[in-house]
Amino acid sequence: MIEVNELSKRYGSTLAVDSLTFTVTPGVVTGFLGPNGSGKSTTMRMLVGLDAPTAGTVKVGGRLPHEHEVPLCQVGALLEAGAAHPGRSAFDHLHALAVTNGIGRRRVNEVLALSGLAEVAHRRSGGFSLGMGQRLGIAAALLGDPATVVLDEPVNGLDPEGILWIRDLLDRLAAEGRTVFVSSHLMREMAQIAQHVIVIGKGRLMADLPVAEFTGALSGRRVTVRSPQAAALRELLLGPDVTITTVSRTELDVEGLTSEHIGDVAAARGIPVHQLTTSQASLEEAFMKLTREAVEYRAPEFARGEA
Numbered sequence: 001m002i003e004v005n006e007l008s009k010r011y012g013s014t015l016a017v018d019s020l021t022f023t024v025t026p027g028v029v030t031g032f033l034g035p036n037g038s039g040k041s042t043t044m045r046m047l048v049g050l051d052a053p054t055a056g057t058v059k060v061g062g063r064l065p066h067e068h069e070v071p072l073c074q075v076g077a078l079l080e081a082g083a084a085h086p087g088r089s090a091f092d093h094l095h096a097l098a099v100t101n102g103i104g105r106r107r108v109n110e111v112l113a114l115s116g117l118a119e120v121a122h123r124r125s126g127g128f129s130l131g132m133g134q135r136l137g138i139a140a141a142l143l144g145d146p147a148t149v150v151l152d153e154p155v156n157g158l159d160p161e162g163i164l165w166i167r168d169l170l171d172r173l174a175a176e177g178r179t180v181f182v183s184s185h186l187m188r189e190m191a192q193i194a195q196h197v198i199v200i201g202k203g204r205l206m207a208d209l210p211v212a213e214f215t216g217a218l219s220g221r222r223v224t225v226r227s228p229q230a231a232a233l234r235e236l237l238l239g240p241d242v243t244i245t246t247v248s249r250t251e252l253d254v255e256g257l258t259s260e261h262i263g264d265v266a267a268a269r270g271i272p273v274h275q276l277t278t279s280q281a282s283l284e285e286a287f288m289k290l291t292r293e294a295v296e297y298r299a300p301e302f303a304r305g306e307a
């Protein structure tokens with residue numbers, strides 16, 4: 001469990017994190033979304049105690065960062081790819097980390113296998129691709145078998161196969177009852193890996209809800225209807241809060257009604273329907289809409305600040 005309470009971080013005149021409050025619960029993969037520069041990395045650094053908050057608190061497993069005796073065993077983090085010494089092999093890098101944290105050699109081999117690096121374990125990590133570097137970072141995060149896993153942009157540099165791999169891995173970690181918190185500015189990837197999202201814009205909390213609700217609530221549903229009697233059906237469907245666009249003589253785009261309702265109305269009047277599809281806006285569209293609103297909302301404040 002991660003509990004963030006009224007958390008703020010200021011760097012000079014930049015308020016990177018602005019009174020954030022949220023909880024990340026165990027058992028599901030929680031995505032941390034926001035455009036570049038919105039404060040995700042700063043928040044994650046404070047989570048693991050690498051940066052001190054200007055105000056507010058963050059607790060992992062009920063404790064403040066400095067209260068963890070062996071931090072690696074409470075919270076495993078991937079914060080910066082390529083943190084390994086390039087001359088060291090993956091095995092040596094992980095082994096050194098293990099030794100300094102009182103973790104056995106067996107666990108090193110386990111995380112190497114888990115991250116798909118067993119075969120290249122003794123190669124210099126300097127020759128690793130970006131994706132392999134990410135895998136090594138994830139292996140290091142899991143080394144202490146932590147109850148909480150925090151990964152900053154783990155899909156960066158991963159190919160589609162790598163993204164599938166990370167999705168499976170995160171699902172497994174969550175199913176084991178761990179708290180899994182993963183940041184990304186890439187909506188599509190996040191839609192594939194998270195079940196819940198926390199969205200920030202300019203350091204502020206914008207949304208905290210299940211992925212499906214996030215897309216549904218923000219975008220509204222649009223139903224595409226194809227019928228040889230589209231014009232007649234259109235007349236029957238019109239009403240308050242219903243927007244109907246006539247795409248062609250046989251096709252309508254309907255906003256504000258469910259496909260069930262449209263199908264029932266057509267059936268009741270004996271109007272043939274050849275297609276009835278609900279298109280849910282992609283997470284990306286929903287995200288752009290949300291963060292655009294965040295920027296607009298913040299604009300007057302910036303103007304005041306500069307005056």
Ligand SMILES: Nc1ncnc2c1ncn2[C@@H]1O[C@H](COP(=O)(O)OP(=O)(O)OP(=O)(O)O)[C@@H](O)[C@H]1O
Pocket residue numbers: 011014015016034035036037038039040041042043185
């Ligand atoms: N050490 C620092 N000193 C000064 N400003 C900083 C520092 N770290 C972050 N910032 C600023 O704080 C804001 C938030 O940055 P942060 O890296 O947390 O965002 P992010 O959402 O992780 O972005 P990205 O996706 O690009 O990593 C930015 O305006 C950034 O320039």
